[in-house]
Amino acid sequence: MPDRLQQAITVLQTRFGSAAPRPAAPPCPARPTGIPELDALTGIGGWPVGRLSLLAGLRGSGKRTLAQHSIAAASREGPVAYVDMPGRLDPEFLSHFDARLDHLLVVRPKSMKEAMASVRVLARAGVDLIAIDLPRTRSSGLDAELPHLLHRAAEAECTLLLIHDADAEDAIRYYASLILSFQRSAWVFRRDGDLEGLQVDAAVVKNRLAPPGQTARWIIPYPIP
């Protein structure tokens, strides 16, 4: 921003307070996703810190694999947590992404209340990234908890990722700062016929921090042990 424009804005802010002009999208720190294509797609270079990002898509669209890439990347930097409501997390698969399992806390709640309490407490305690894997069934109680959860996450500068198979509820769509929709466009096989990965089409459905509507296509390789 030019200095003269900044000076003018400062003068207006001094005179008119909150009525003065301010940036439409305030700068937000980002945590790298572990995949350069996805970093570019978000528009800010990764998952927004202190905010909620939603990964939506049908089963087999690659969103959980992507989330696990991000968990693995973040676990190399500091403590991370995975709230595994459907009970689908495979630590061995995660370890193939070079995740540090000693930095990973796996939360296995019996109810949404337990899940939300765990996320609040762990975010507050300084966990850098929390992935919340929601069950397919309608997640009752989540919409009421989300404002408190986001407040805690913003305070603690914790990145929240929400993984949802079905269409997300209105409350989640409203509170999420970034919504990415995934769709599998093809399976990728090796010459010997083994499955190598999947080709994913991703679209930014909502983005409060950068222009939405971006699309990208890339191949997510499955880790080969």
Added chain:
Amino acid sequence: MICCVRTPHPSLVAAWLTAPSLRGRPLILGGFAHERASVTTASAEARAQGVVEGMSLNQAQQFAPDATFQPVDEEATARVRQSLLLTLHHFTPDVAAGEDPGCAFLRLDRLVLRWPDRSRLLAAIGRAIDAAIRVRPAIGVASSMFVSQVAAAHATTTAPLIVEKENTRAFLARYRIDVLPLDDDLREYLELLGIKTIGRLQAISRPAFRRQFGQKALDVYDLAIGDDRRRLRPWRPAVRIEESEPLEPPVDNTQALQFIARALAERVSASLLTQGLGTRAIRIKLDQESAPALKIEVRFAYPMTTAGELFDGIRPRLLRASIVAPLERITLRAGRLEAAYVRQPGLLIRRDGFKESIADAVARLQEEYGPSLVQRAELRSDAAPLPDHRILWKPA
């Protein structure tokens, strides 16, 4: 500068305080002469007759037949040690207990404004210790803990030994290598090479020493040249905040129990407030009439001080406690004490400056929802290739 205050072994001091007539006479502590035990410590008069620590009591009696033999009074010894550290704590909070029970360290750097004259400060320390435990200490002052400890070992009770930083190498050079914390192999090796004083050791270069004795032995080399990187770990005086109430007649009514717990929480809170402390854990002990006592720990995310906050944590745990018999006594003890800073309720600033450690947060969640809520995964490479075998789930 670090000051090392050296007194005789605290158990000797405790024995002298109990029986002043034992001063100046050979005294051996560790047990009575006929017992099959070893010498814990001995007075200078007994040492002069050849008694050393670790020697059997029978042997010690042969060396010093006129000595007095006594068992160690552990409680009195602990009191003497606490008293020594507390006395030094009045001068500065930068006090550390030494590994040698008769040694304590204090950092003098922050006392310059209060005590510009160092010799007066050292005299005041000596007088204060004499008043507290009736013993004149030997005091050594140097730039590091190790050098000050060596200085104190060679100082007298009347004249402190002060080693300025620039004289450290020269000061150490004159002593035998025995003052260094050497293991037997290294000592033997050095002596075989004819290195019997620290001065000879200092003459070797650091890379040459490492090549000859390995990386681990470098710590010893660094001490020999006066480079002690150990940090002074401050000692804090013990604070115990506990409130207890006997229940007569025994109580089996939850409402009454809550009422009493609330009153105790107020008393704990008052004690915390007077000392400017907050607690991160309240330990509740419920003595039952005809069953074992119940022990419950309530953890808090922040250091709590007010009675309302404490009781908010205590109440749900009391209601969930599996009490099987009428209660005879309830005790609340404040654990994990911290300074109670003024907390900001979050209206004006985003953070209140307090942070709970992840381990504490996990422990609190597990207390609330069970140990299986938060888990860690560990891969077992030697197990069968089945998910249940390959992954070991453990409570975090």
